[in-house]
Amino acid sequence: MNRIANSPLKIVPFFLLVVLLTNCRVADDGTGTNTDSENAGLLVPEGFEVTIVADSIGKARHLVVNDNGDIYVKMKSSDDQKGALALRDTTGDGVMDVVKRFGNRDGNFAETEMTIHDGYLYYTSSLRVYRQKLIPGQLLPDAEVDTILIDDHEHGDHEHNTKPLAFDGKGHMYVPFGAPNNACQEPKRTPGIPGLDPCPILENHGGIWRFEDDKKNQKQGDGERFATGVRSIVAMSWNPADDHLYLVMHGRDDLHRLFPNEFSPWENAVLPSEEFMRVTEGSDFGWPYCYYDHIQQKKVLAPEYGGDGETVGRCREYDDPILGFPGHFAPNDLLFYQGDQFPEHYRNGAFIAWHGSTIRSPYPQAGYFIAFVPFENGKISGEWEVFANGFAETDPIINTSDAEHRPSGLAVGPDGSLYITEDRNGRIWKVSFTGDKAAFGEEQLARMREEKQTASNIRRPDPEEDNLQKGEIAxxxxxxxxxxxxxxxxxxxxxxxxxxxxxxxxxxxxxxxxxxxxxxxxxxxxxxxxxxxxxxxxxxxxxxxxxxxxxxxxxxxxxxxxxxxxxxxxxxxxxxxxxx
Known part of the structure; x- marks a missing residue:
C-alpha cells in the first residue's frame, strides 16, 4: 500500500521568574533557541496578549477558574501529598501569589479533571470522582470530601484510565471508562496476532457511562452505558450551544511495529487520526475493529481484524468522527468558548489542548500546541486552526523530553480570557484579546495559517526529508x-x-x-x-x-x-x- 505518494510534502525564584517571563515571546532563529520577547514565549493570532500567571507549581493537568478569579488545578503527582492546588491573586497584578494544596489524593495515577458544577469542585483520579463544596469568598473549599464515583474494576496497569467529566445540566454526569488495551489483542501489543472478536473489553470499558451527578459512592453498575467504541479519552466536554457531548479520542498506536509488512514508519507516525466526535446516546465509533484515516477521510478496518489500511469492510456500520486530526497529537482537553472577550470568530468554537506525541519516531514529535475549530449553528464551519504554538521551545522536537512545556488543561476566566496549563514544569498562561474585535479577520489569522503549514510539530512530515534516521544504521x-x-x-x-x-x-x-x-x-x-x-x-x-x-x-x-x-x-x- 502507498498513501505516501499522494501526501503533501513540507508544507530562580518563583516571583522573579514570573517578572522575567510575563512579557516575553519566543521566535526561532533557525537554531532552536529563543531570541525574541513578547507574549510569554507563545505565537498567537495578532491582537492577543499572553501573560504568565503562575509558574513552577508542579505537574498541572486540568484547571478551572472561579467567578472571582481563583484558579483550581488538578495535579499529576506520584507522591502522597494532596492532589489539587488553589491559587489566588491578592495584589491585583494578575500573578497568583497565594498557592495552597487541598483535596483527596488516593494514590492512583492519571489525575485529570478539575471543574465547577452546582457550587462544587469536582476532580478525579484514575479510579475515583471526588467533589468538595465551594464556600463564597473562601479560597479553599469545604474540608469534607464526597466520593461520587468509584471505578471498582481490577486495574493492573491503569492504561487509559483517565476520568474527565462532563455535565449536561439535567442531573447527569458523563465519565469514560477507557480501554486497557491498544487494539484488543491478548497478549497486548504483540506483532501479527489478531484481536479478540468480539472484543470482551467493550462490556465494561471502551465507552462513556452516564451517572447521577450528585449521588455518592456510585459504581459503574449504577450508571448506564451511553456510547461505546472509544479507546482513550482525556479531552471531553458538554457543548451548551447544541446541548451535546463531544470528545477527542487518543487513537491507537504501533501500526508499523505490530504490522511492519502493512504499514511504513511514516504511516505509523501520522496515523491513525485523533478523532473529534459528537456523541449521542447509543453511538458506536468502532474501536477496536476500526480506526479513522484523515488522509483518506474514511474509517478503515484495523490490521488486527484483517485490515490493510485501505479496506473498509464492517467499518461502514460505525459512526464517523466530525473531524480527524493527525495521529498522536495527544488530545488532553477540549473547551467550547462561550466568553465575550474574544472576537466573534471564536464564539461557540472548540479549543483543543494537544499534549504532544511520544511515538512518532523516526519523525519529529508532533502536537504540543493549542488548536481551534470554528463552529456555527452546532456544526464545524471551517478548517481547524493553530491558536497558540511555541510551548515546546524547540523545533524540531526529536525526543518528547526535549519539549519544555506540554499543554494539558484549558479554562475560561470570568473576563473571557483563556487559561492554559502544562504538566512538565507547572506553568499557567492567560491569553487575552486586546485588539480591535470589529477588525479581526483573515489578516490577523494569516501568520497562524503559515504556522500550520511550516511548524514541524504541526505540519505533515515529508516521508524522506523529515526522516530522522535516514542515515545508515544497523x-x-x-x-x-x-x-x-x-x-x-x-x-x-x-x-x-x-x-x-x-x-x-x-x-x-x-x-x-x-x-x-x-x-x-x-x-x-x-x-x-x-x-x-x-x-x-x-x-x-x-x-x-x-x-x-x-x-x-x-x-x-x-x-x-x-x-x-x-x-x-x-x-x-x-x-x-x-x-x-
Whole structure:
C-alpha cells in the first residue's frame, strides 16, 4: 500500500521568574533557541496578549477558574501529598501569589479533571470522582470530601484510565471508562496476532457511562452505558450551544511495529487520526475493529481484524468522527468558548489542548500546541486552526523530553480570557484579546495559517526529508529505533509515561531480569530512578536470540551506560528456562 505518494510534502525564584517571563515571546532563529520577547514565549493570532500567571507549581493537568478569579488545578503527582492546588491573586497584578494544596489524593495515577458544577469542585483520579463544596469568598473549599464515583474494576496497569467529566445540566454526569488495551489483542501489543472478536473489553470499558451527578459512592453498575467504541479519552466536554457531548479520542498506536509488512514508519507516525466526535446516546465509533484515516477521510478496518489500511469492510456500520486530526497529537482537553472577550470568530468554537506525541519516531514529535475549530449553528464551519504554538521551545522536537512545556488543561476566566496549563514544569498562561474585535479577520489569522503549514510539530512530515534516521544504521541500534525508541525515545531518556534506559539498574544490572522483560513484557507499577511508572511493556519474544542480544547490548553500552554485552547464548538459555 502507498498513501505516501499522494501526501503533501513540507508544507530562580518563583516571583522573579514570573517578572522575567510575563512579557516575553519566543521566535526561532533557525537554531532552536529563543531570541525574541513578547507574549510569554507563545505565537498567537495578532491582537492577543499572553501573560504568565503562575509558574513552577508542579505537574498541572486540568484547571478551572472561579467567578472571582481563583484558579483550581488538578495535579499529576506520584507522591502522597494532596492532589489539587488553589491559587489566588491578592495584589491585583494578575500573578497568583497565594498557592495552597487541598483535596483527596488516593494514590492512583492519571489525575485529570478539575471543574465547577452546582457550587462544587469536582476532580478525579484514575479510579475515583471526588467533589468538595465551594464556600463564597473562601479560597479553599469545604474540608469534607464526597466520593461520587468509584471505578471498582481490577486495574493492573491503569492504561487509559483517565476520568474527565462532563455535565449536561439535567442531573447527569458523563465519565469514560477507557480501554486497557491498544487494539484488543491478548497478549497486548504483540506483532501479527489478531484481536479478540468480539472484543470482551467493550462490556465494561471502551465507552462513556452516564451517572447521577450528585449521588455518592456510585459504581459503574449504577450508571448506564451511553456510547461505546472509544479507546482513550482525556479531552471531553458538554457543548451548551447544541446541548451535546463531544470528545477527542487518543487513537491507537504501533501500526508499523505490530504490522511492519502493512504499514511504513511514516504511516505509523501520522496515523491513525485523533478523532473529534459528537456523541449521542447509543453511538458506536468502532474501536477496536476500526480506526479513522484523515488522509483518506474514511474509517478503515484495523490490521488486527484483517485490515490493510485501505479496506473498509464492517467499518461502514460505525459512526464517523466530525473531524480527524493527525495521529498522536495527544488530545488532553477540549473547551467550547462561550466568553465575550474574544472576537466573534471564536464564539461557540472548540479549543483543543494537544499534549504532544511520544511515538512518532523516526519523525519529529508532533502536537504540543493549542488548536481551534470554528463552529456555527452546532456544526464545524471551517478548517481547524493553530491558536497558540511555541510551548515546546524547540523545533524540531526529536525526543518528547526535549519539549519544555506540554499543554494539558484549558479554562475560561470570568473576563473571557483563556487559561492554559502544562504538566512538565507547572506553568499557567492567560491569553487575552486586546485588539480591535470589529477588525479581526483573515489578516490577523494569516501568520497562524503559515504556522500550520511550516511548524514541524504541526505540519505533515515529508516521508524522506523529515526522516530522522535516514542515515545508515544497523544491528542493535536499528532494532532499538524500530521497536523501542517510540516509547523510550531516541536518547533513551524516556517520557513521563515510559521509563528512561539511561543510568538505571534495570538496564545495567541483572541480565536475566532484562532479558525476561524483553521476552515476557512487563505490566504494573515499577520504580525507575526514583519515579513510579505504571504502563505496559509489550513482550518482544518474536525477536530472535541474536536480535534480543544485539538490542540489549546496544542499550547497555549507550546512553552513558557502560555494562557488559548480552550474547545470543545467554538469551537462548533464559528463553528455554522460561518455556519449561
Amino acid at each position: 544491528g542493535g541500534e536499528q532494532i532499538y529505533r524500530t521497536y523501542c525508541a517510540s516509547c523510550h525515545q531516541r536518547d533513551g531518556q524516556g517520557t513521563d509515561r515510559f521509563p528512561p534506559l539511561a543510568g538505571t539498574d534495570w538496564v545495567t544490572g541483572d541480565k536475566n531480569r532484562l532479558v525476561g522483560v524483553i521476552l515476557n513484557g512487563l505490566e504494573g507499577s515499577i520504580e525507575v530512578k526514583g519515579q513510579q511508572y505504571n504502563n505496559v511493556m509489550p513482550q518482544h519474544s518474536f525477536l530472535s536470540d541474536e536480535e534480543v542480544a544485539e538490542v540489549l547490548t546496544y542499550i547497555r553500552q549507550n546512553f552513558d551506560n557502560d555494562a557488559s554485552a548480552v550474547t545470543p547464548e545467554e538469551v537462548n538459555d533464559i528463553r528455554q528456562r522460561m518455556q519449561n
